[in-house]
Amino acid sequence: MPRRPPPSRRRAPRQERAQATCDAILTATARVLLKDGYEAASTNRIAQEAGVSVGSLYQYFPSKEGLVTALMERHRARGLADFEAGLVPLASQPLPVAMRALIRQVISVKREDPKLHQVLHELIPRMRQWGLSDVYSQRLFRLVRAFLAPRFEELRPQNLDMAVFVLVTSVEALCHTAVTDRPDYLEDESFVEEVAALALGYLRPEAVTATSAPPRRVARERVTRM
Amino acid sequence: MPRRPPPSRRRAPRQERAQATCDAILTATARVLLKDGYEAASTNRIAQEAGVSVGSLYQYFPSKEGLVTALMERHRARGLADFEAGLVPLASQPLPVAMRALIRQVISVKREDPKLHQVLHELIPRMRQWGLSDVYSQRLFRLVRAFLAPRFEELRPQNLDMAVFVLVTSVEALCHTAVTDRPDYLEDESFVEEVAALALGYLRPEAVTATSAPPRRVARERVTRM
Amino acid sequence: MPRRPPPSRRRAPRQERAQATCDAILTATARVLLKDGYEAASTNRIAQEAGVSVGSLYQYFPSKEGLVTALMERHRARGLADFEAGLVPLASQPLPVAMRALIRQVISVKREDPKLHQVLHELIPRMRQWGLSDVYSQRLFRLVRAFLAPRFEELRPQNLDMAVFVLVTSVEALCHTAVTDRPDYLEDESFVEEVAALALGYLRPEAVTATSAPPRRVARERVTRM
């Protein structure tokens, strides 16, 4: 029996003042997480940074976990909304064009506040430990799937779900790691090209791989490439 | 001024018995990390699991950080050695063959003890916070670079370093995420094919993404898309 | 210097509505005390249960102490009134008849709401700590004393005050403990008989303790002390 995920909010703020407090707390949480990391970020410290008392913090959030969860939710909801908004006008574009645009968007979203992105990214496993399922990943997955589905016929992969997994996982990792480890790449237009090459090379209809894959393709490829 | 990374070992064990104790502690650390996660893994608990006193633990390791670092080092050193060992006989193989073999190896290494892999994976950002540079990533990077360098001429990417980054990051993320989130993929031979398709499709010499790639294209594209 | 007992009420409710609120709060207090016990019963929780805001609660009661004290007073005042009402018609009854009737009444009062009785009973020491003297015990004592005084001549005990203490204390304890620990006894008519036997055996004129109680002293003492 999986334990029900604990709520991330304790009570909805009714008055304006309360909403402001609530926001201030979340923002302060982000700031403190950035500066000190999750462990060193004490609730007292966060409250202080938000300019409220700890009591207020606990009036709106049931625990440190809940607080961080709420921040995460806010952050990811925004990111997902952005992504979706960016995706819509691309539906009718040619795949390469759309792909590059998407990659640029992913990067630009992460670059906006790289440190916060990184901190929250590192919190994901912890949230999993807390029993929170990653609904945003699932929604992202579904968005990308819906984007690719209409073009399925022209693509090489036969298993759409797996293709989405491969694409989302690899592109996400590349963008994230670039932000984290190679900020120089972010200024480099050729990086986008390379990520696009990875994605498009993977999706493209022409057979490319070899030896053990579906018979005839393999043969053709072997001849073609080696 | 970046702080000098603290040592992960306090004193090298001289006697055999000491070495055994040291190993026992590291192994216990892994066990406890698995069971309880990093935060809940107290040094007292680890010592108990190892069958020694906390005092002894602190005789061999200067701190909890050091202990975890040492475990990490042991683990990654082994992983890297395995990887290197697997890489050597593949030097002379055709790329697709070698690539599939490598992917299989990465997966099998992670599958061996998936939970431990995951726990240690999640510790990486923490170690970074501690000021430890990820030497193993760098060495992995160099290994892959050395593997690809001789074939550079036949590959599409023009920037070898970036290509290595793209490959290592994406393949690693795919294998890791599969172990974590989609264990069903691990049993599925087609998953290896897809990852291989991603890698090979990225590396292959023929242009594929149409519109983009090498120098002039970029210019054209800029005109086209922006 | 003993601190003056703090008031249990802040302001007397003037309007009817206010009286209703006041009652609602007290009733809610009882409910919450029952459910959660004294410590877990927070004033916010009580206010919520009463359907008012904490602010209102503090308009009628100066503190949590005062709130609980007021509840206690209400409860004991009612209990005492009941007891007194029951006592009046028994004044002219033979002692055994009256005694059984009283015991039955004590039991039935406690059985009415055993949990509340128990909770409030357990609060008595706390109230003592708060410096509140137990006026209701004193009034109960006086009632029983007044009940026994007219029959003093026919009773064995020579010290009326002590006899009242012995009777009240033991009967009260028996009834309370039965409600708490042996609810089965409450259904058992023979329990009433046994308690009555205890009380009547204690009060009866014939000497009984034989062997050690110095016989003649009794007579002398009567003269000397009462």
Added chain:
Amino acid sequence: MPRRPPPSRRRAPRQERAQATCDAILTATARVLLKDGYEAASTNRIAQEAGVSVGSLYQYFPSKEGLVTALMERHRARGLADFEAGLVPLASQPLPVAMRALIRQVISVKREDPKLHQVLHELIPRMRQWGLSDVYSQRLFRLVRAFLAPRFEELRPQNLDMAVFVLVTSVEALCHTAVTDRPDYLEDESFVEEVAALALGYLRPEAVTATSAPPRRVARERVTRM
């Protein structure tokens, strides 16, 4: 499903020093409970009073609850042992003699440290809330039962268990309340006589009560006494 009572001890002290610490903590607990009562007695305060750090306290006791429980156990175990020791030589004495001796012992035990007795007495309901069954009450009950059983034939009560309940509850309450509320009675030999009169009058073979009890006795009594 009743929750298993939590342990009152965390780990048994192995070294002498540890035992001393453990004792010091328990003694300090008693001292602080006396002075401040349960609520105001903070674990930090207790540790300070014991001259150790809080950490040490929590090394031996798992919680404040556990700490108090352990103190209670120690206290009641001693009291019970004393009582049992006093009971043995009385087995062969005439009932009135034995009864007076027992009452004197109960009083003297409580008088030894009246405040501590009172504090611990008031903690009993709390322990019940914690799910701890009152084993010592049960053992006391059995001791008294074993004491009365051989004389059952000569006693009035027909239900031995109920008789034990009546005796233990009333005598205990009288002694306790006297210690608490009427310390003057403790100096007064006639108080012991009255309590003995209560107990012996209850137990004595001669019929005494009336109207509704077992038929013939009732009749006789009515004639005799009223």
Added chain:
DNA sequence: TATGAATGAGATTTCATTCAT
């Protein structure tokens, strides 16, 4: 060298109470 008792700073969380609206 090994042990494990002891330390104590510091973390999370609660709740009686106040007071601006």
Added chain:
DNA sequence: TATGAATGAAATCTCATTCAT
């Protein structure tokens, strides 16, 4: 009068680390 947001002192408990034995 009523509301409920805000306060903040204080309580319980943990755990990395030290050091006397």
